[in-house]
Amino acid sequence: MLVFCNFPDVGTAREIAGELIEKGFAACVNLMPGIESIYRWEGELRKEAEVLAVFKVRSGKFRELERELLARHPYEVPEIIGITTDRVGEGYAKWVTES
Template structure:
């Protein structure tokens, strides 16, 4: 069981909520935290941009990542959405077990 955190940026809270809820309903994520406002600075097509965005921190397992990424890429309004994952090295055993149980369907 490897629990990971996936960070996904969205143009607004409604979009983040819609896709985040679908990830939970499809059992591709155990928990989605929506961080209401971040500022992203990046280069796009040769131009430096600064945009207000919403970030979702998604807790899931490594075994669900490919399905999660596929769903997000198909559903996301951006041409190149940010979908990046990080391993979770340490955490509360009870929380990590809960994430695992949610992903494996042991309710």
């Protein structure tokens, strides 16, 4: 499963990702700085530079990861989107499961 979550900066994303990997909530996290998000918040159009984090997790870990992200994330309403994967390399899937 892939879980997408945006962060305000690389430092915050790196710190939270490291904590969640250490605690076993994710096997790996890719950080992609330099994305631009355009959205409406409290009636106002916003444009923000953000960092996209892609967490690699077992499907059964989604709710636990969500809970941990909500507890640590600086945003009032963070984007936490889980996407199930139906095709994953056998070796990689085994590694994610064991991590």
